[in-house]
Amino acid sequence: MRQGRTTTMLGRRALLRAGGGLVMVSLLTPAEAGPPAEIESAIRALIGDASPQDGGIALQTPATAENGAVVPLTIAVDSPMTDADFVRAIHVLATRNPTPGVASYHLTPASGKAVVSVRIRLAEKQTILVLAEHSDGRVTRAQAEIAVSVGGCLT
């Protein structure tokens, strides 16, 4: 646990240091930043004009997937899953696959627990995005970066 926390802090510092460089790169070569318009329209098709808030979702994935064709992913959304307050849907998007859609999972209060485990395909190292639609209309968001040893989409 303690070791995990230390790693996270180092990761953040490294990220901060790298931040300036990343901004410069993206200014010079916007095409290298991937297809954000395609991702954005995929998000809007799923959740309309809702503004996702970060937090309330735990993602369990490997930091490095040996085989991009079968990457395990467990999603746990904080929710009491009662008739009054439940998670209606969980959407998964891949930001650097040939197409962004992974799957959508639709839950009900009878699901009892907003926890889903699946296996997904990733073409290359990328960030996966998870959106949870709650019964009150809130949308929460989480993302995870996953490195891929062997791509799983086109091979």
Next chain:
Amino acid sequence: MTAPGRPRVRVPARATPGEVIEIRTLIDHPMETGLRKNADGNPIPRDMLASFTALANGAEVFSAVFRNATSANPYLVFHARIDGPTAFTFIWTHEDGRTEQATATVAVN
């Protein structure tokens, strides 16, 4: 068009009323996106499952819509709250409308 294998589901045989059980499902299916090419450079035709639905005593408890980045042989673990004896039906639907089904029952303690 590939013939999918037998779907496999795992649910506990018994549960206490109010208990949330884990349901594991797996079905053999290539989930071919149509984006890949074979050794001759020709595209491999698309062959995907479109969706999955779990019914508990006839009422939908969980469903899924599959898109390109769902792995071959879709594996899904989800949950259901057991209020009484429950008959589950699990339905996988191909993009052309054909379906595969599996059933399971949970008794209560």
